[in-house]
Amino acid sequence: MILVALGSNLKSLDFGDPQQALEAALRAFAGRGVAVVHKSSWYRSAPVPPSSQPWFTNGVVSVETKHDPFHLLGLLHEIERDFGRVRTVRNESRIIDLDLLAYDELLADGSSGLVLPHPRIAERAFVLHPLREIVPAWQHPVTGETPDQMLERLPEGQQLQRIG
Template structure:
């Protein structure tokens, strides 16, 4: 039984610190903005480091995952996440460019959705260790809404960001 069937999952990432001392400080600051956007953080992973993809010569990424509670619709939640990204200087010039902040809505419970600005569950999250690893840390038994398989199983076979590992303090 999937005890995380209703989970709303947001992935966070950064490889440019912008006006902050580090990506860690930036991500923590972004997380602190969630409550003002109507998001309650129920669980959060540690930060995970991985080489930039697809160009590992760019700065390393720091990623994490949070489970949130909200009364916002998926589209409303996505609008709030994009607004938080903009507050931290995110520009969407080119795909896979370095970024100050990336917030992705990975899943909204068991919902299936395909709209111009949002697909749920996230179509590539299961391929990314920097998403599935942190998710497996806080919700190992979460089951992918369309593909099946647990976060723990997907983390073990993810191929993108396969070098992702938790950052130790």
């Protein structure tokens, strides 16, 4: 199972509001050999860590592709660049953010430029709620925890609202 998180909190002249930009990113997947199998609802979330920047729109998708994880991560970064993202400061406002959360049971420690599973899955309500929605029985490849189990351990205070 291949899982990708999507987020946006800036309006784009080319792609519209954050939700429209995320929908456009999903359409861009298809042109790059990445098929969306399941898509969560969209969620609005306060920035993590807390800041004065605008709230984000977030979601999670499961995808199928013939691309290996390195090529897939490169494609996600390519889509981000196509949408105008320039990586300068961690956790800054952005038009688009695409994170490879998991690629089957693959483990990667970053020594090759790839970290899997994503190191902050268990720390983010805006990832865990949509993840639980589309794959409630998924288990973290290292801890064996389900989204519900990880949600139980989250500290209070992460604000999240389901859209629609």
